[in-house]
Amino acid sequence: MRLATYASTATAAVLICVKLAAWAATGSMALLSTLIDSVLDLAASVLNLMAVRHALQPADREHRFGHGKAESLAGLGQAAFITGSGGLLLVEAGGRLVRPEQVVHGDWGIAVMVFSIVATAALVSFQRHVIARTKSTAISADSLHYAGDVMINLSVIVSLLLTMNLGWSAADPAFAIAIAGWLLFNAWQIIRGSLDTLMDHELPDSDRARIRDIANSHPMVLDLHDLRTRTSGRQGFIQLHLELPGELSLIQAHGIADEVEGAIQAAFPSFEVIIHEDPSGITEHHHDPA
Known part of the structure; x- marks a missing residue:
């Protein structure tokens, strides 16, 4: 550069x-x-x-x-x-x-x-x-x-x-x-x-759909929400919440999140991925700008 x-x-x-x-x-x-x-x-x-x-x-x-x-x-x-x-x-x-x-x-x-x-x-x-x-x-x-x-x-x-x-x-x-x-x-x-x-514009819909597909392809992932993306120069950032079975231990949930994070980073190598694990079945407010 x-x-x-x-x-x-x-x-x-x-x-x-x-x-x-x-x-x-x-x-x-x-x-x-x-x-x-x-x-x-x-x-x-x-x-x-x-x-x-x-x-x-x-x-x-x-x-x-x-x-x-x-x-x-x-x-x-x-x-x-x-x-x-x-x-x-x-x-x-x-x-x-x-x-x-x-x-x-x-x-x-x-x-x-x-x-x-x-x-x-x-x-x-x-x-x-x-x-x-x-x-x-x-x-x-x-x-x-x-x-x-x-x-x-x-x-x-x-x-x-x-x-x-x-x-x-x-x-x-x-x-x-x-x-x-x-x-x-x-x-x-x-x-x-x-x-x-x-202005932290989101990635194109095609990239966001690809991220969702990668996360949902893991057999233990039930769903995801609060997907947020942005870029800053060469660096990009992806944040999302994974919904996982509630009976998992913390260390099991952490392991699944690490696997999903690795899969997303393999597809988007210049992005930093931050994942929050949520147990399914809990009612909470999900941020949805749409």
């Missing part, structure tokens, strides 16, 4: 340098849009780097559930950066749409975009490898907008070709507006995912 944050920060810094030179040479609004995006990518990646470093710290006395939610806070920060860049780009592109300007040295811009696509695609490929191993919210958010950058860079090439070969001066700002819309859409996706974690 740390290596992924270093890679994204370095990639953004390199792309800022080459895009700045290309924009200065061409004056392309679409190219400016990708430059602004890369500047905000760098800011978001630096924020991500600090958040991941904090999130990877082990649980301590004051943070018994770990520091994983730092990743989601970083995601909200990234979304703020992306939203700001989308809004700024809409204003700039709108003005250029009303007062079109000629793009010069478009071939330079195309060369820079090709380089950007190759570098960004390599970064996204590495980030997805990291996500598959860690399920990191922060790296997922970072990868989402870098994947969007690949599409953005392709659209800039198209806009430059239309402007250079067909003289469609409106194509440049029009593509910039479309890019702004894509940025705002990405920001919303990041916000939604980060808020789900910060």
Whole structure:
């Protein structure tokens, strides 16, 4: 995860340098849009780097559930950066749409975009490898907008070709507006995912059903209730109450709970499982938000 944050920060810094030179040479609004995006990518990646470093710290006395939610806070920060860049780009592109300007040295811009696509695609490929191993919210958010950058860079090439070969001066700002819309859409996706974690959103119904099936598959388990799930960065938490035969001894009930816990953890290895044993037949209030 740390290596992924270093890679994204370095990639953004390199792309800022080459895009700045290309924009200065061409004056392309679409190219400016990708430059602004890369500047905000760098800011978001630096924020991500600090958040991941904090999130990877082990649980301590004051943070018994770990520091994983730092990743989601970083995601909200990234979304703020992306939203700001989308809004700024809409204003700039709108003005250029009303007062079109000629793009010069478009071939330079195309060369820079090709380089950007190759570098960004390599970064996204590495980030997805990291996500598959860690399920990191922060790296997922970072990868989402870098994947969007690949599409953005392709659209800039198209806009430059239309402007250079067909003289469609409106194509440049029009593509910039479309890019702004894509940025705002990405920001919303990041916000939604980060808020789900910060607000302790439950796992999908399919995962909850799987947990129930695993617990109920034990021959001594009669039922379960109060199933609660949540995630915090790479770490997840599953809590539930098992209903067991009332005549069991405490040590027998504990052994059954350990077996169910092991089965659930085998299916959800990054989750901590907490089980409370209840004797069946006792009337008690079961917490049911539904």
